[in-house]
Amino acid sequence: MSIARTEAASSGKSLLPEILEFTTSLAQDRMLLREDLVGSLAHLRMLAETGLVSREDARKIHYGLVALWEEAKAGTLRLPPEEDVHMAVEAELSARLGEVAGRLHTARSRNDQVALDLRLHVREQIAAVFEGLASILEMLAGRAEEEGDLLLPSYTHRQRAQPIRLAYWLAAHGSMFARDVEAFVFAYEQADRLPLGVGAIAGTGLPIDRETTRRLLRFSDLTWNGLDTVGDRDFALDFTYAVARLLLHAGRLSADLVDFASSEFGFVRLDGEIACGSSLMPQKRNPDVFELVRGKSARGIGNLVSLLSLVKGLPAGYQRDLQEDRGPLLEAGPMATGVLAILAKALPHVHFDREACLAALRDDYTQATDLAEALVARGLPFREAYRKVGALVRACQERGIPLARVEPAFARTIDPLFDEEVLASAEVESSVERKISRGSTGPIAVAHQIEILWDAAQRAREEAQNIPTLDALFESLREFEP
Numbered sequence: 001m002s003i004a005r006t007e008a009a010s011s012g013k014s015l016l017p018e019i020l021e022f023t024t025s026l027a028q029d030r031m032l033l034r035e036d037l038v039g040s041l042a043h044l045r046m047l048a049e050t051g052l053v054s055r056e057d058a059r060k061i062h063y064g065l066v067a068l069w070e071e072a073k074a075g076t077l078r079l080p081p082e083e084d085v086h087m088a089v090e091a092e093l094s095a096r097l098g099e100v101a102g103r104l105h106t107a108r109s110r111n112d113q114v115a116l117d118l119r120l121h122v123r124e125q126i127a128a129v130f131e132g133l134a135s136i137l138e139m140l141a142g143r144a145e146e147e148g149d150l151l152l153p154s155y156t157h158r159q160r161a162q163p164i165r166l167a168y169w170l171a172a173h174g175s176m177f178a179r180d181v182e183a184f185v186f187a188y189e190q191a192d193r194l195p196l197g198v199g200a201i202a203g204t205g206l207p208i209d210r211e212t213t214r215r216l217l218r219f220s221d222l223t224w225n226g227l228d229t230v231g232d233r234d235f236a237l238d239f240t241y242a243v244a245r246l247l248l249h250a251g252r253l254s255a256d257l258v259d260f261a262s263s264e265f266g267f268v269r270l271d272g273e274i275a276c277g278s279s280l281m282p283q284k285r286n287p288d289v290f291e292l293v294r295g296k297s298a299r300g301i302g303n304l305v306s307l308l309s310l311v312k313g314l315p316a317g318y319q320r321d322l323q324e325d326r327g328p329l330l331e332a333g334p335m336a337t338g339v340l341a342i343l344a345k346a347l348p349h350v351h352f353d354r355e356a357c358l359a360a361l362r363d364d365y366t367q368a369t370d371l372a373e374a375l376v377a378r379g380l381p382f383r384e385a386y387r388k389v390g391a392l393v394r395a396c397q398e399r400g401i402p403l404a405r406v407e408p409a410f411a412r413t414i415d416p417l418f419d420e421e422v423l424a425s426a427e428v429e430s431s432v433e434r435k436i437s438r439g440s441t442g443p444i445a446v447a448h449q450i451e452i453l454w455d456a457a458q459r460a461r462e463e464a465q466n467i468p469t470l471d472a473l474f475e476s477l478r479e480f481e482p
Contacts, residue, residue, distance in 0.1 A: 026088055035124075077092075119193070119194075122235060122329075123467055133184070150354050180246045196210070199226060244301050258287045307325060
């Protein structure tokens with residue numbers, strides 16, 4: 001008989017097999033097995049230290065839990081079919097140890113137990129995301145330093161806008177990932193509060209010590225209201241939001257590369273190691289990997305919306321609806337780390353064509369704003385300068401003359417102010433060099449942006465190293481020390 005539904009707890013009747021199958025979450029939350037075992041080891045030590053479980057019984061349960069961990073790590077553990085991973089672990093312990101295993105659940109409910117497992121899971125996943133973000137940020141910053149002087153058009157409305165450095169483009173996408181570091185720092189802070197010890201909803205009359213459990217599991221704080229704690233999934237929302245936003249940023253980077261790799265742009269070449277072919281058209285070299293990265297954001301958004309919809313309108317306390325948090329929450333972390341890992345593999349195989357990028361600038365009118373600013377420097381109001389340059393651009397477009405190659409004599413027929421000194425501002429290279437405002441594509445500003453990327457990467461590494469992993473927690477709890 002399932003220990004989750006003893007005859008006493010179920011009015012002497014067993015659940016119908018169909019009901020058990022419908023209500024079980026074991027298939028999904030097997031992923032929480034390590035979290036459950038680590039949490040149980042810490043809870044057991046607290047029970048032993050407070051005298052709620054004898055030293056002798058605690059020792060037996062402790063080494064039973066250690067055995068389950070080691071078998072799970074070796075891939076040999078087979079859990080019994082139970083309602084969830086928590087009851088499966090308890091059932092397996094009971095089969096091995098007998099009635100003494102039942103002492104482990106003293107002063108603990110599955111409500112606060114699952115809340116603990118989910119928070120441990122989120123902490124572990126955030127550490128992995130930090131490592132992935134650090135790698136991407138380092139890659140973008142390093143590449144910006146190495147080949148950042150390459151010039152290419154920037155785009156608004158997907159129309160050529162102004163000349164920029166490649167380093168500036170790389171820093172733009174790096175800025176998004178740097179903000180992701182901040183988002184995951186916040187998500188970690190929200191998850192880093194121990195829920196265990198509040199029981200099913202109202203706490204316990206037994207003399208437990210939540211502070212001991214907090215210290216053993218290295219949480220920074222305790223949750224402070226049990227009624228709220230067992231129904232709280234805000235930390236899960238914060239995490240899945242951060243993941244969704246990260247996937248959106250990865251998708252935006254990928255969208256640029258999909259365009260740049262097209263024959264219409266021709267800015268980048270993809271190595272054969274990452275370019276996919278067509279089953280029908282032998283000439284195709286498709287950017288499938290970046291299209292798939294872009295597509296992952298749909299799943300990330302869906303997971304976030306699923307969790308938001310799940311908690312909408314729920315009353316305080318635990319409701320069984322919350323079991324449906326497993327799917328979106330457990331998928332979020334691996335999807336984020338998977339996308340970061342594949343980008344780290346693919347980006348070194350993307351090569352920018354320096355001449356093609358420069359030609360797109362020299363054959364267009366992206367320096368028009370620089371001409372207007374040159375007239376402003378002569379004392380003209382910007383709107384007047386804007387109109388004069390607009391007239392020049394239209395005249396050049398009618399004759400098929402790129403702005404960089406307009407002759408002073410022709411320009412002066414549009415307006416006498418277009419002398420050689422003003423027209424020199426239409427040179428592509430000088431357009432970029434003249435930018436001096438902070439946040440611009442100018443050399444000093446871009447150098448500062450690259451420093452910010454390096455700093456964000458370092459912060460991500462440090463944050464990852466400061467998060468206690470499940471393996472580290474297990475090692476600290478492996479030996480029996482009540």
